[in-house]
Amino acid sequence: MPSHKGQHSSENIKREIYAIMRELKDPRISEGFISIVKIDMFKDMSGCKVYVSAMEGLERAKKAVKGLQSASGYIRKEIGSRLRLKYVPTIEFQATDSVEYGVNILKKINSIKAEDKEKTLAQTAEILREMDNIIILTHHYPDGDTLGSAYGLCRALQKLGKKAKVLHSKTIAKKYRFLEEYEEKQEFEPQNVVSVDIADTELLDEEFKEYSNKIDLCIDHHISNKRYAKALLLESDSASTAEIIYKVVCELGVEVDKEIANCIYTGLSTDTGCFKYSNVTPQTHKIAAQLMEHGAEVSKLNKIFFDTKLKEMVELEKMIYEDIRYYFQYRCALVCVTLDMMKKAGVDESELEGIASIPRSIEGIQIGLTIREKADGFHKISVRTVEGLDASKVCKVYGGGGHACTGGCTIKGRLETVKDEILMTVREVYGW
Numbered sequence: 001m002p003s004h005k006g007q008h009s010s011e012n013i014k015r016e017i018y019a020i021m022r023e024l025k026d027p028r029i030s031e032g033f034i035s036i037v038k039i040d041m042f043k044d045m046s047g048c049k050v051y052v053s054a055m056e057g058l059e060r061a062k063k064a065v066k067g068l069q070s071a072s073g074y075i076r077k078e079i080g081s082r083l084r085l086k087y088v089p090t091i092e093f094q095a096t097d098s099v100e101y102g103v104n105i106l107k108k109i110n111s112i113k114a115e116d117k118e119k120t121l122a123q124t125a126e127i128l129r130e131m132d133n134i135i136i137l138t139h140h141y142p143d144g145d146t147l148g149s150a151y152g153l154c155r156a157l158q159k160l161g162k163k164a165k166v167l168h169s170k171t172i173a174k175k176y177r178f179l180e181e182y183e184e185k186q187e188f189e190p191q192n193v194v195s196v197d198i199a200d201t202e203l204l205d206e207e208f209k210e211y212s213n214k215i216d217l218c219i220d221h222h223i224s225n226k227r228y229a230k231a232l233l234l235e236s237d238s239a240s241t242a243e244i245i246y247k248v249v250c251e252l253g254v255e256v257d258k259e260i261a262n263c264i265y266t267g268l269s270t271d272t273g274c275f276k277y278s279n280v281t282p283q284t285h286k287i288a289a290q291l292m293e294h295g296a297e298v299s300k301l302n303k304i305f306f307d308t309k310l311k312e313m314v315e316l317e318k319m320i321y322e323d324i325r326y327y328f329q330y331r332c333a334l335v336c337v338t339l340d341m342m343k344k345a346g347v348d349e350s351e352l353e354g355i356a357s358i359p360r361s362i363e364g365i366q367i368g369l370t371i372r373e374k375a376d377g378f379h380k381i382s383v384r385t386v387e388g389l390d391a392s393k394v395c396k397v398y399g400g401g402g403h404a405c406t407g408g409c410t411i412k413g414r415l416e417t418v419k420d421e422i423l424m425t426v427r428e429v430y431g432w
Contacts (some may be wrong), residue, residue: 010039012047013089016079019347021068024398025287029065032056037096046091053097061095068093070222075093103115117232125251126156127217134164137211139203141380142168143353144176144270144305146197149219151179151240153196156254161189163188169205175304179266182259192216197241197267199401200226219244224401225394236311239279242267246287258295265296266305273357274306278387278405316345320358327423328432334369334423336415356382356406367426371418379418383407393429394422 014036023367032057040049052068054060068075069373080088136154138146150166157164158382163186196206199242201212209248218229221244223236235244239285242264249256256264268288270408272280275288292298318319319341323336335358342349353370366389370382381398383391384406392400398411411418426432 148267
């Protein structure tokens with residue numbers, strides 16, 4: 001019979017491991033239903049064996065164990081701190097296919113009345129018709145898709161006689177500032193909140209985090225969408241959120257004028273690299289053609305987006321090219337953009353869109369990594385891959401996401417440590 005001390009210790013450790021598991025963003029641990037079936041303390045209390053089970057079966061439990069093992073150092077450190085232990089027992093994780101666990105989880109699932117959040121195009125249009133005093137959220141470091149989608153939708157709603165406005169970071173890239181002219185400035189108390197091109201509320205700018213739990217509708221094309229909004233229009237086969245916005249505007253019966261066409265073309269063209277990326281479909285080209293018919297200034301916009309660079313950006317790119325590093329037999333290229341580099345070049349963070357495409361553009365490179373230093377000790381990681389390599393798999397390890405060939409995540413730490421960590425993850429994910 002185990003001692004009361006052993007029982008007490010195992011219960012405390014079990015409680016803390018559960019709490020730590022909720023904080024870890026490794027999808028091997030955070031996704032699905034993972035449970036700690038039991039903990040066996042060693043007789044001398046020097047260590048313990050933690051039995052892990054998954055509703056999806058033994059193979060899924062084994063994946064969770066790998067994730068827990070990789071984080072075991074962090075878990076032990078946290079347990080020691082939270083339980084104020086002078087000596088922290090070693091922890092050995094082991095997968096098990098506990099039938100009892102599966103039965104209990106099934107009972108829990110059956111007791112939950114899940115509401116289907118995903119809406120059709122027609123349902124989304126009806127939701128928007130019933131809204132007023134609407135704020136439209138964009139993600140931090142706003143790109144052409146989130147801004148073009150937001151301003152296109154905003155103008156369409158204003159043409160319906162509704163009050164609406166776009167919220168974005170205080171600073172946006174110079175090339176997108178013309179979009180602000182298409183919004184009629186209106187003052188009102190917000191009643192409804194819509195997000196566009198935002199897969200996760202973690203991507204909201206800090207000043208807009210207050211809306212995280214108040215989002216009524218999300219319109220997005222990211223398959224990694226966290227389904228945080230009350231209603232969701234998700235089309236992951238669309239090359240951009242702007243494509244979806246165009247269909248929403250048409251469904252609303254709003255006439256697409258030149259300004260709306262310019263907004264949507266902004267998102268459509270920039271999120272496809274001027275129609276070069278593998279996410280482009282026949283639908284993408286058809287909508288682009290229709291936008292031209294509605295007056296989109298395609299030639300003018302293409303020059304602004306793809307054929308014009310700030311002198312400061314040229315200086316920054318010179319520094320980037322001088323410091324490119326290659327790994328895995330020249331299959332991977334990595335570039336870094338530090339705060340010092342941006343300061344020397346005189347570049348604002350809002351102008352860095354497009355930098356992530358530099359490493360992948362090199363002949364023979366299958367995966368391009370861009371590490372961008374932020375002021376708070378974090379580093380933003382952009383991953384770009386060729387067809388056949390899923391970029392989102394790398395980013396999901398750190399709680400990020402993306403598409404098959406593009407992904408992003410954030411890692412905290414010193415630059416050299418972050419480099420080593422992301423390269424190790426690439427090796428593990430792709431088996432290099």
